Amino acid sequence: MKMPLEGRERLGGTRDMRNRTTINIGAVCVVLMTAACNQPEPPPATATTVSRESAAAAELERKRRDEMAQMDSRVADLERRWTEMESKLTAKTRTATATLRDEVKEDVSNVRRATADLRTTAPENWWERHERAMERAAEDIEADVRRLTRGKAAASVAAVETTVQTPFESRRDQFVKRHQARVELMNKQLKNVRARGAQETELEDTRARVEKLKDDLNRLERASVDDWWEISAKRVNEYIDRVESSIRRLDDNK
Numbered sequence: 001m002k003m004p005l006e007g008r009e010r011l012g013g014t015r016d017m018r019n020r021t022t023i024n025i026g027a028v029c030v031v032l033m034t035a036a037c038n039q040p041e042p043p044p045a046t047a048t049t050v051s052r053e054s055a056a057a058a059e060l061e062r063k064r065r066d067e068m069a070q071m072d073s074r075v076a077d078l079e080r081r082w083t084e085m086e087s088k089l090t091a092k093t094r095t096a097t098a099t100l101r102d103e104v105k106e107d108v109s110n111v112r113r114a115t116a117d118l119r120t121t122a123p124e125n126w127w128e129r130h131e132r133a134m135e136r137a138a139e140d141i142e143a144d145v146r147r148l149t150r151g152k153a154a155a156s157v158a159a160v161e162t163t164v165q166t167p168f169e170s171r172r173d174q175f176v177k178r179h180q181a182r183v184e185l186m187n188k189q190l191k192n193v194r195a196r197g198a199q200e201t202e203l204e205d206t207r208a209r210v211e212k213l214k215d216d217l218n219r220l221e222r223a224s225v226d227d228w229w230e231i232s233a234k235r236v237n238e239y240i241d242r243v244e245s246s247i248r249r250l251d252d253n254k
Helices: 005-038 045-090 098-119 126-149 168-190 198-220 225-249
Strands: none
Touching (some): 045 098, 045 225, 098 126, 098 225, 126 198, 126 225, 168 198, 198 225
16 A cells, blocks of 8 residues: 655655754754864873972972072181181280180181082981081080089980981980080089189080070971971071181170
8 A cells, every 4th residue: 555645755854954964963963073183182180290399399499409508608707707716816815715716717617518418418317417517516515514513414315326227306306405404404513603804705605506506406396308408508507607716705704
């Protein structure tokens, strides 16, 4: 049985409409796919992070170089002032004690070495260097205390053994506690010491160094591994400060 013409026309129209819809959908898909392919690929997140970290590291290195240049300039000026002070002291009849003059002369040489060492200081070696520097400073102060008090500074303070394998916080705490005990004993020994003339300047200088060591230990008590440059550079800068002050005080013995 044949379908009426009108039915065939309606069926053909429906098929044509379906075909046009399919074509339109396909065209839209092609357009969307083409647009997506033309979009630039976003940069990898890791590349952006690495770039920022590199820029930050470069800025830190620049600041460190600037700090080193400033220290070099200060040390050169300090050496010039020491040379002038030596000539001035030689021409005077009343001057600082020979012991104090020798100590300042040694400090002038040591501060140049401390600045040079700072150039090769890194996260891997800073703590060992900082420990050694503070240990030497404590021993020098104790020698002055023994001379001024005719006693034995820190005789009751036992050394605490540490190893590289010990966690930083543990090493730091052991070091700080041991040296805080040394500072307390030195302050106790210096408490009732009296001096006059040139030796009074030496006594005041020693007391100031003991207090400075105490302040350094209090700051170090809260330090972290990430503070390596700040702590190391501050130690050298403050060493320069102290030597400058010592040179000025050499001429204060009236």
